[in-house]
Amino acid sequence: MIIKSLELQNFRNYNTLQLEFDSRTNIFYGDNAQGKTNILEAIFMMATTKSHKGSKDQDIIRFGCEEAHIRSYLFKEEITRQIDMHLRKGKTKGIAIDSQRIKKAAELMGLLNVVFFSPEDLSIIKNGPAERRRFIDMELCQLDSFYLYNLNHYNKIINQRNKLLKDLYLKPGLRETLSIWDSQLASFGGKLIERREIFIAQLSEIISELHAKLSGGKEKITVIYEKNTEIDDLEEKLRRNQERDIILKQTTAGPHRDDIRFMVNDVDIRKFGSQGQQRTAALSLKLSEIELVKKSIKDAPVLLLDDVLSELDSNRQNYLLNSIGDIQTIITCTGLDEFVKNRFEINKVFRVVNGTIDN
Numbered sequence: 572m573i574i575k576s577l578e579l580q581n582f583r584n585y586n587t588l589q590l591e592f593d594s595r596t597n598i599f600y601g602d603n604a605q606g607k608t609n610i611l612e613a614i615f616m617m618a619t620t621k622s623h624k625g626s627k628d629q630d631i632i633r634f635g636c637e638e639a640h641i642r643s644y645l646f647k648e649e650i651t652r653q654i655d656m657h658l659r660k661g662k663t664k665g666i667a668i669d670s671q672r673i674k675k676a677a678e679l680m681g682l683l684n685v686v687f688f689s690p691e692d693l694s695i696i697k698n699g700p701a702e703r704r705r706f707i708d709m710e711l712c713q714l715d716s717f718y719l720y721n722l723n724h725y726n727k728i729i730n731q732r733n734k735l736l737k738d739l740y741l742k743p744g745l746r747e748t749l750s751i752w753d754s755q756l757a758s759f760g761g762k763l764i765e766r767r768e769i770f771i772a773q774l775s776e777i778i779s780e781l782h783a784k785l786s787g788g789k790e791k792i793t794v795i796y797e798k799n800t801e802i803d804d805l806e807e808k809l810r811r812n813q814e815r816d817i818i819l820k821q822t823t824a825g826p827h828r829d830d831i832r833f834m835v836n837d838v839d840i841r842k843f844g845s846q847g848q849q850r851t852a853a854l855s856l857k858l859s860e861i862e863l864v865k866k867s868i869k870d871a872p873v874l875l876l877d878d879v880l881s882e883l884d885s886n887r888q889n890y891l892l893n894s895i896g897d898i899q900t901i902i903t904c905t906g907l908d909e910f911v912k913n914r915f916e917i918n919k920v921f922r923v924v925n926g927t928i929d930n
Contacts, residue, residue, distance in 0.1 A: 572683055573899045574614065574873060575651070578642040581633035582658075583609040584926040593918035596895075598902045598910065601923035607903035610923075611687065611875045614901065617643045617654050618683040618873075619709065620666070620676040628658045645683055647870070652682065677719050684713050684864050684872040688857045690882045695856065696841055696849040700830035707831070710860060711770055714867045718766045725759040728752060729822055736820045749813055756825060757806035763826045764802050770863075771796040771831060777862045782835075782855040785890055790835050792852060799828035854887055858894055871898040878903050 579588040584606045599607045612631070615623045622631060632639040641656040657665035666673050673679065695702050712719040732752040739745055775794040782792040800808045808824040816823055833840050833852050840848050864872040874895055880888050881904065892915045904910075910917055921930045 572645050572647040572870060575644040575646045577613060579613055580640040581636040582613055582639045582641060583631060583633060585609065586633065586926065588928065590928065592901070594899055595918040596900050596902070596916060597919045597921065598904065598907065598917055599921045599923050600904050600907055602905060605923045606926045607923045608877050611877050611901060611903060613641050614873070614875060615685055615687055617641060617656060618685040619713065620679055623687050628664055629660045632658055632660060654679070654682070677716065677723065680712055680719055681714065681716060684868060685875055686857065686860050686864065686872045687875045688879050689877040690879055692857060693850045693853045693882055696833055696844070696852050703831050704829055707767060707770060711766060714864065715766065721759050721762040725756065725763055728756050728759065729827060732756060733821050736816055739817055750810065753806055753809040756809060760805050760825045761802040764798060767826065767829065768796060773863060774859055778855050778859040781858050782852065785851055785855055792855065793834045795832040795834060797830040797832050799826060800824055851887065854891065861898070874898055874900040876900065876902040878905065880904060
């Protein structure tokens with residue numbers, strides 16, 4: 572699936588905007604703080620219903636306005652799909668596919684698959700486990716509607732259980748209901764763990780080959796799933812941790828505490844890797860994400876590169892640019908020098924100046 576066009580109204584710093592994309596490489600260039608990343612954010616929302624920044628809908632609506640609209644036309648094998656998204660302050664966003672309103676935002680997931688790569692992603696290896704869990708969840712939610720269903724229910728139960736843990740201080744008689752939440756949490760949590768195990772195994776196989784090429788055969792990388800608990804032990808661990816959870820007023824066991832470890836030549840590079848090793852591993856991770864999507868859906872995702880080339884040395888730049896030739900790519904940057912220097916084929920160029928775009 573590729574993006575044919577994008578229309579924005581009152582989105583971030585854009586009043587109205589209409590864009591037509593090439594099926595290959597599209598570059599948005601201009602100074603910082605002009606609105607380049609906002610284009611990528613709108614596309615990411617069309618694919619996932621969420622901002623890649625974690626922004627709330629009301630913060631995305633143009634200043635002084637009450638609502639914003641996004642419309643996109645997608646194309647695959649002579650079939651065109653239309654997505655409309657309506658953002659309103661203080662209300663749930665409205666979404667329609669082919670002019671038919673959908674009841675749940677989750678119905679949109681998987682229609683358009685995207686891989687988002689920003690300078691912040693280069694720190695995913697060394698940053699906290701929450702970012703690595705988010706990476707797993709965002710990819711699996713696009714690829715597997717069953718995972719999305721289980722994750723949504725798991726998160727709701729976690730929130731309800733944590734609220735109960737806080738209420739127990741004033742209402743100790745509610746203690747016996749904890750076991751009910753534990754049972755439900757273990758049921759949905761076990762399904763998350765099972766799917767993550769498969770995902771990490773597939774990812775590790777793909778990243779091993781890519782990283783070997785990227786490092787010139789000098790490094791061997793392995794991705795290890797660090798489960799907080801095994802599936803069969805989850806409910807029992809929740810029960811054992813009840814006293815501790817009541818004191819801390821939060822749930823201390825479950826897949827919301829999982830992490831992934833990156834081993835390069837048997838060294839944990841989260842803790843002991845150089846910045847160069849961590850960045851190379853992060854690049855390998857994103858390239859692996861592309862390949863995993865291709866294998867899973869038998870189609871290429873749309874790649875969104877947000878000013879990431881300026882953060883890479885020339886070798887990594889060349890490797891990245893040489894790896895994306897066969898998929899639709901939308902790139903933001905401050906200038907075109909890197910592409911000219913690397914003789915990279917550019918199919919369409921947009922210049923962004925303070926919420927207006929020329930091409």
